[in-house]
Amino acid sequence: xxxxxxxxxxKLQQWEASTAEQVxxxxxxxxxxxxxxxxxxxxxxxxxxxxxxxxxxxxxx
Numbered sequence: 001x002x003x004x005x006x007x008x009x010x011k012l013q014q015w016e017a018s019t020a021e022q023v024x025x026x027x028x029x030x031x032x033x034x035x036x037x038x039x040x041x042x043x044x045x046x047x048x049x050x051x052x053x054x055x056x057x058x059x060x061x
Contacts, residue, residue: 008023008027011023012024
C-alpha cells in the first residue's frame with residue numbers, strides 16, 4: 001500500500017469521528033473529480049490563498 005494511504009489510515013483512526021468522516025467525504029469528492037478528468041480544473045485552496053495574499057499585500061512601489 002502507498003505510504004500516503006498508510007498515514008491516512010492511521011490518521012482516520014486517531015481523529016474524532018466527525019473529522020474522519022469529513023476527510024472521507026473530501027477524499028471521495030477528489031476521487032470522483034479525478035475519475036471525471038476534471039481535477040486539474042479545480043483551484044486548490046493553496047493557490048487561492050496565494051492569490052489572496054498577493055492581493056492583500058501592501059504596495060511597495
